[in-house]
Amino acid sequence: MAKSKTDQKKQKRKAKKKQVKTSKSQQTAREKGWVHYEDARYYFHINNIDKALKFLNKAVKALPNEEDIFQLMGHIASSTGNELLELDAMSNLERIGKLPDDMKIEMVYKLLKFKKHKECKKKAGDVLENFTKLKIKDKKRIKEQIKSIQEYCLSMIRREEYEKNLNAMICRSNQPKQQSKPKPEPKPSTKDQTQKKALKPISQPPLSPKVPDIPITYKINEDTFFNTLLNPEPVGPEAYELALMSHEIRFAESFENLICLPSLIRVKSFWYQEETAKKVLKRFRGRALLSDEVGLGKTIEALIILTEYIKRGMVKTALILTPTPLVSQWKDEMKSKFNMDIPSTDDPGFKSASRTFWNEPFVIASINQAKSKKNYDMITSREYDMIIVDEAHHLKNRTTLNWKLVNSLKKRFILLLTATPVENNLMELYNLITLLKPGQLETATSFREKFMKSGDPTDPQNRTLLKDLLGQVMIRNTRALAGINIPPRFAQTIRIEPTKAEKEFYERLEALITSLNAKKKGRAKMVIKNLLAQAGSSPKAVESTLTRMLEKEDYLLDYEKEIRAVRNLCRTTLDTPKNMNLLKIIRATGEKIIVFVKYKGTIEHLAEFLEWNEISFSLFHGAMNNHQKDEAIEAFKDQNQILVTTEIGGEGRNLQFCSRMINYDLPWNPMKIEQRIGRIHRIGQENEVQIFNFCATGSIEDYILDILDKKINMFEMVIGEIDMILGRIRGEKEFSDIVYDIWVNSENKKDRKDSFANLGTRIKRAKTGYDKTRELDDKLFGDTYEL
Template identity: 65%
Template sequence: MAKSKAEKRKQKRKQKQVQVRLAKAGKAVADKGWFYYEDALYYYEIADPSQALKSIKNAVKLLPKEEVVILLMGRIGQELGDAQVQLDAMDCLEKIGKMTDSMRYERVIFLINSRKYERCLKTAEDLLQNFTLLKIDDKRRKRTTIKDIIAYCKEVIAETREREESIRRMAESYKPQDGLAEAGAKHMTDMADPPTPTPEPSTVPPVDSKASEKPASVPVTVNIDKDAFVKALAVTETAGPDLYELALMSHKIRFAESFETLICLPGLTEIQSFWYQEETAKKVLKQFRGRALLSDEVGLGKTIEALIILSEYLRRGMVKTALILTPTPLVSQWQTEMASKFNLNVPSTDSPEFKSGDNNFWEQKVVVASINQAKSKKNWDLITSREYDMVIVDEAHHLKNKSTLNFKLVNALKKKFILLLTATPVENNLMELYNLITLLKPGQLETATSFRERFMKRGDPTDPQNREMLKNLLSQVMIRNTRALAGIHIPPRFATTIRIAPTKDEAAFYERLQTLLHLLNDQNKGRSKLMIKNLLAQAGSSPRAVEATLERMIDNGSWLLETEKEIKAVRNLCRTTVDTPKNMALLKLVKADSEKLIVFVKYTATLEHLAEFLEWNNVSFVLFHGGMSNEKKDAAIEGFKENVQVLVTTEIGGEGRNIQFCSRMVNYDLPWNPMKIEQRIGRIHRIGQEKEVQIYNFCAQGSIEDYILDILDRKINMFEMVIGEIDMILGRVTGEKEFSDMVCDIWVGSQTPEERDQSFAKLGTKLKRAKTGYVKTKELDGKLFGDSYEL
């Protein structure tokens, strides 16, 4: 029946009313969504990303097609370091067609770092299929990275499925017969204690000699005491520390059967291992049987990988004795890393017990030693006569020549496991690589003659032939992680040297101190070298630091009258230099920008001096030093993050704590050891830093620090290098001598300013030459090994 005109008009009115209501509801939803967005933006801008995340998630639900809302969610996820939030933001952008090609590549990196292997594989394969159409930078390198990730994901997924299939087959092999399974299920359901059934004669299989190989079916019943079961679940009391330790031990025994789980990781402190480091450790443990060449690019953490492997073996009882050999300057660094990050307190050749001549030193279970000390005639027989479960050699490129004592020592050691660490396994000739591999696994590359014939081109000892065959052989003993694979992208860093002209009082102080140092040197014939070195370094920090040392010298007494008079004169001059030009330069830097600032100092006296100065000038600051309890340290970092502009810290510098929210730092004084400078910079220029890092180096004009900065900054551009590269360069120049000793010898031994200038110029030339050699070696390694995870 046709509708009348009145009914049609009524229906149209209803439809219009519905549309109006829907429009109003939609506008209300949108308004609510924008309210959440503004709320999230507010919290984001006041540096409260956790609260911002709650609001932005609500905003995205209500405004799923608004690009600006989704982008804010991505930024908040980045601020929190939450990979899942960033992935969600990328997925939302893809749905609305706003995802860039660069984001597509970054998503693959996020997925591999989040260990979402199956999704990563599919995403990476889709990306590779359309790679030629992508508009991104550095396409060739990124294509290689994608291929490596695809191969790695396939390997992990295959291993996982194989493991699951193995478990399934094992479960099926122990599966009871159907009738028994039903009986068991019935017992589980009834929660009762029925009598054990007696099988009737017809159900018992006859004994047949032909079928005797098959086991007879055995009836199985499952009985559960319902009351005891419920009572056990209802008990809320703790079991006690003894049972807890027993449970932990049982888990350790269970995991010790395979290397699928690294049991040492929960015990790490002040450090978080990365996925590629864990996978490297597993590969060495499972496939390489504890003998490997770790050849990661500089700065990716070969030391951490080696110590994870060592710790894993120690915890499983597979290693009880170990020897770690390093260049002399790195001994204390290894000892510190082992203690602070792996809770391994081991003696070293820097320890007092070694320096005291303790004959039992080399009998310790685990030792960190300078390879120079180990190969000496005094210690050679002691070391080579005993057996080691594990040997680790850092900077293993020093073993490249078979005729050197370094190579002969490591070759002579009796060892079950061995790790060689170097970022540059080949420097001049492929035979260097052959020698290293032969130390690890003799015969892997056959004889030297055979290796030359099969893999070395005549006329170019660095360019191999039969690359795929060589790659396959090396992949069985060598791992090389790259920054591209690890997905490590850190913003650049920039350094500014601020040379400060001393005041008249400061000039008088420096001049009088120099007189005292020459006097000490002349009277003690080199025995005061350490004292002179300390006083010079303290003078580069602050007069207050020098004053503290001079006070102790006066208290100790036993000085010649002339020397004591000079000590007191310099001490008095320290007290006339209170507000130094360095302090005023620091204050100017603080007032010029409201951004947070970390100020590094070496000495506690300087720390106290700066605290007084900043407090007098109404600058908000907190102190951080080794004498504080962990609670106070945590409170200082939290205060710096929340509402304080300046953190004044000693060398410890917030180690193990997340301070990447700060991107500016001041070297108020300058360590003479470039690796110490790198450690300071590494506190903020590391994974998680989102901004460009600004470094300000303070030094007095004409001081020893001025000369050091001139060499490190102007001659070799140290502050633009990747963290870790300076070690590679110094190792080519200093050998077994500390860089700080070299500059101190030049300063004290120079008779005239002209002689001093010439000596520092020569040192700068050596460093520049060493950097050129390192760059060539790095290019060669890139050509040989490329961006492959397993090579």
């Protein structure tokens, strides 16, 4: 019977209610799933792994197809070393189509490690089938590895099947044959029983005799055996790669030994730096605040940790953030000491290729560039295995874009470097630790209640508890612990009055520069800056730049005549007052001296002068190959009195046998001056270091020295302190740019003098602030967080 319309409507309403109820139930389940996910994240960040996994499992059940869930599973697995869980995360990401290409390769290795040969063979086949589409590096080598793994797994599967069949046969042969149950015979009649009694009993057949054990003996052909050991045959690259892989897997299980150290041929690491790296790797799991005292080498510590992770295959992407003036320093350090040539925001082609630049696996960037509107979203949208932030005290305020940028970055490991974690308030420390390990110091409100005294934001209460919490993420080595005891250094400024010809040269050059600055309106900044710096070195250095300007048509129309006139004045004699002062020091000391210069033209000028005066010398500059450089250093050590070198002088080489140096010219960047001094004033130096600074009276270098020497006694500071001071006044501007702007924008000499005096006052104030911060940090931390 057909249903009535009323019944049909009731059935539809009932179905609709059921659908709504199911939808609401699913929505509620999803919401609960995300709550479980957030709970798992929280417990992971406070290092309660058991609870994190408990809530993560609930989230997986409620949200089986969400990428974020399995990404978190992977992070927990890698931080705890749970490789089975990591494999589970990879499998689920693959199931939902979100497994990155490099992880597909990693998954093959994991399956091989856990001897899941069938799964490994299948996965290797899938990878090889789609290999041309994979976006990975070193494809040729990896493809050969995957092929070898596939073949190995196939052989292991066959072996396992053979062993399984063999074991089954052995089991069957060892089992006694079960006799079939005899059928019940019919009950015999009385007649049959009588006949049976009359029959004789039949005897049982004799049992077969027991098979005796066959003795087995082994005999080794010793000649063949030892010949194989002593004269091994070479194997192919595939077997070699597999052997290396097995060693990497083995060493990756422990951080007792740093496998990167043998490759650090250009840097000498100290025991406390190596122990710091081990502690960060083993106990802190790659998240740490490195707060060593100034001059102990936090950069080296961070780069040892980064290199170790790279060697173990645990870091394949990294972002290094620094203040703008330190970008080139980090790039030079990584290239010269760690043999890593990494793109940076200081590179000439950075702006034209900025979008592709941020996709590079390793990047050194100024935090100013990283947080800009055009770059912020690109950087925060991708994932990094490691983040390193230098001068991390610039992140002390969580309301700033600096803090928000670092907090938003997706990172597995993070290192924050600063010698002054607290400058004004304990909340600055809370903000830094929260970037490393959210929840480590609980909420901001509870941190204030537990650890901050009312009335004094720098004096903590509950010090023991705070010490325990900080000790899980912070290392602060002191100079006393490191055992660094370097003899003092002394500096002497030698102001040189220029001759009449030199004065004319300086005046004509300055007139040319003023004209260029007025008409070019900033477009000639680099040329002007170079000319001013070269003038402080030697006329010979200026000559080469003027020659290049004449070759450019851009300058010929308006300036050709003046450029040629100034260039003619560059051809001075060797017996300049500057050279005479140099000769006086050389002959007075009779000791070995390093003479630092910036420009090749000045090197040629000095080489001619020293040769004319029969002074033995070696030259060291960037145009020489490594063999020539080694020979130059050896000749200086064993024979020659003088080493004339450019900024790279002796990088990575032991020059502590020399304790005298002359800054023939003076870089405008104080960090460059400090790097020169650091070539000889370092661990291993046994004598007092004497520094002579040359400058022409009234020159830019004269003003710079007046600020650095008279105002803040830079030459008596510890290596690294000058940068801590300048960082307080320069913001994102290079010190050399500050000097340049004062020089070219001053209307007259009085204006220039006042501007430099104002800069000196700012730097002196910054030094006072730094001294107070250092005292505060010593009071708060002291030697509490040493190794």
